[in-house]
Amino acid sequence: MKCDINVTVKLSRKIGFILVLSTVGLGIWVTPHIDWQILFSKGNSALCPFCRPSAVLDRSVFYEGPHSLGLITYKPAAEGHVLVIPKRHVMRFEELEDVELIDMKQTIQRIDQASQKLYDSTSYLLFQKNGKAAGQSVPHVHFHYIPRKEGESLLALVIRISTVALFKPMSWDEVERHKEIMSQYMQAL
Numbered sequence: 161m162k163c164d165i166n167v168t169v170k171l172s173r174k175i176g177f178i179l180v181l182s183t184v185g186l187g188i189w190v191t192p193h194i195d196w197q198i199l200f201s202k203g204n205s206a207l208c209p210f211c212r213p214s215a216v217l218d219r220s221v222f223y224e225g226p227h228s229l230g231l232i233t234y235k236p237a238a239e240g241h242v243l244v245i246p247k248r249h250v251m252r253f254e255e256l257e258d259v260e261l262i263d264m265k266q267t268i269q270r271i272d273q274a275s276q277k278l279y280d281s282t283s284y285l286l287f288q289k290n291g292k293a294a295g296q297s298v299p300h301v302h303f304h305y306i307p308r309k310e311g312e313s314l315l316a317l318v319i320r321i322s323t324v325a326l327f328k329p330m331s332w333d334e335v336e337r338h339k340e341i342m343s344q345y346m347q348a349l
């Protein structure tokens with residue numbers, strides 16, 4: 161009987177050890193994949209990462225229009241994936257002023273001209289989400305611009321866009337490198 165108790169105690173310790181190890185391992189793997197900043201800014205404009213220069217803008221803006229900005233996303237779904245946002249904090253598309261919308265359109269046109277030269281793109285994907293049910297994660301209007309070349313798989317891109325949150329974000333060094341390249345191409349237009 162005493163022997164059975166000892167075996168049970170040892171087994172419990174082993175299972176406990178394995179559980180702790182698994183939890184720690186899972187935590188180490190998951191932590192870099194979570195965008196904590198965006199997680200805590202949901203529905204709170206005071207914490208909007210696009211309204212706090214030190215959070216994102218200082219390191220990622222490659223183009224500034226009168227009412228809009230072009231910035232590098234640190235979670236790209238494809239090479240050349242960038243964002244266009246209004247300077248003013250606006251959560252949804254329908255809240256944009258006409259003057260902001262026109263300026264964002266012009267910024268997108270310029271980005272497309274630069275991307276054609278930089279990536280040899282012939283097409284582009286443009287999308288923007290409004291509201292939680294549409295998958296909006298940052299409470300500030302942002303258009304995703306993704307350049308496309310002939311022959312590239314659209315299905316692979318859609319899968320990547322759907323699972324981009326699972327991939328490790330670019331480092332800030334990589335973001336700044338992309339920012340410098342895009343700045344140069346935008347200025348050369």
Ligand SMILES: [Zn+2]
Pocket residue numbers: 205208209210211248249250299300
């Ligand atoms: Zn904002």
